Amino acid sequence: MQLGLIGLGRMGANMARRLAGGGHEVITWDRSATAVAALQAPGITGTTSIDDLIRKLEMPRAVWLMVPAGEPTEHTVNALADRMASGDIIIDGGNSHYKDDVRRAAALTTRGLHYVDAGTSGGVWGAERGYCLMVGGERDTVTRLVPIFRTLAPGQGSVAPTPELPSQTTASEGFLHCGPPGAGHFVKMIHNGIEYGLMQSYAEGFDILRNAASTALPADLRYDFDLPAIAELWRRGSVVSSWLLDLAARALALDPRLEQFEGHVPDSGEGRWTVAQAIDEDVPADVLTAALYARFRSRRDHTFAEKLLSALRAQFGGHAEHPK
Numbered sequence: 001m002q003l004g005l006i007g008l009g010r011m012g013a014n015m016a017r018r019l020a021g022g023g024h025e026v027i028t029w030d031r032s033a034t035a036v037a038a039l040q041a042p043g044i045t046g047t048t049s050i051d052d053l054i055r056k057l058e059m060p061r062a063v064w065l066m067v068p069a070g071e072p073t074e075h076t077v078n079a080l081a082d083r084m085a086s087g088d089i090i091i092d093g094g095n096s097h098y099k100d101d102v103r104r105a106a107a108l109t110t111r112g113l114h115y116v117d118a119g120t121s122g123g124v125w126g127a128e129r130g131y132c133l134m135v136g137g138e139r140d141t142v143t144r145l146v147p148i149f150r151t152l153a154p155g156q157g158s159v160a161p162t163p164e165l166p167s168q169t170t171a172s173e174g175f176l177h178c179g180p181p182g183a184g185h186f187v188k189m190i191h192n193g194i195e196y197g198l199m200q201s202y203a204e205g206f207d208i209l210r211n212a213a214s215t216a217l218p219a220d221l222r223y224d225f226d227l228p229a230i231a232e233l234w235r236r237g238s239v240v241s242s243w244l245l246d247l248a249a250r251a252l253a254l255d256p257r258l259e260q261f262e263g264h265v266p267d268s269g270e271g272r273w274t275v276a277q278a279i280d281e282d283v284p285a286d287v288l289t290a291a292l293y294a295r296f297r298s299r300r301d302h303t304f305a306e307k308l309l310s311a312l313r314a315q316f317g318g319h320a321e322h323p324k
Helices: 010-021 033-038 050-056 071-081 098-109 123-129 139-144 146-152 183-213 227-234 243-254 270-280 286-298 304-317
Strands: 002-006 025-029 044-046 062-065 089-092 114-121 132-136 175-179
Touching: 002 010, 002 050, 010 025, 010 044, 010 123, 010 146, 025 050, 050 071, 062 071, 071 089, 071 098, 089 098, 098 114, 098 183, 114 139, 114 183, 123 304, 132 146, 132 183, 139 146, 146 175, 175 183, 183 227, 183 243, 183 270, 183 286, 183 304, 227 243, 243 304, 270 286, 286 304
Parallel strands: 002 025, 002 062, 025 044, 062 089, 089 114, 132 175
Antiparallel strands: 114 132
């Protein structure tokens, strides 16, 4: 299948590689000509502008956006809409707020265009591991894109499907049509809110382990724990094992004291949106809210827990501590 792809950052470039490796034809554009040139490979064609990208795509066209949420996405959607024709599809794979998706889908429908929101999880490891995709949009439109989703997703792999789950769902392949426009990014929003809570739990737990050696404790109740070894231990047979723990083990093995990290932990928006949604629904979300507030506090003074949070963000997403 042919797909246009705009945005060749950490995730976008890897997605293009995975798609091309899966036999798709990817037509790319990025505002950085250097990023476009660096990605030239079999199955990938770079372009010099949005107009050039549109000309190289066959109708009906589909263009996937991997650009920052907010104004960059809004500007790119509008630029595409002015150049595309009835039956074409715009896919937002970034982290837009779901209410923006609902608004965009309604506006594009009046022009005969289709809009799909694809919550995309996988970070910088997606080219190798695949991407978990949470998709919103009209069912017929999403069905047209299944070959793309199936290539990007990790597939079943060694993880057996839950026996009680209906066999017709694609969830066990790593992608799912979650509902109408906005549903994909709604699910991704909650996914990222949960991610905040999980990361905070690991960070605080390892901080307690580290401080078990404190001289403030009685001498016979002090323990000098090997944190990299404990993380490695918990990866095997433990109920707290997860990919995040795998990344924590890697980060601690590389830098046991996490000295390369300051502990300044940004938040990219989805955690705030999750807490706001919980308020709208009158749903208590104590852990997720506390995890968000812990990130706010990290920008004032830093603990080992915040250093581990920074290390985890660097591991799964390649995120810098002080993004510019």
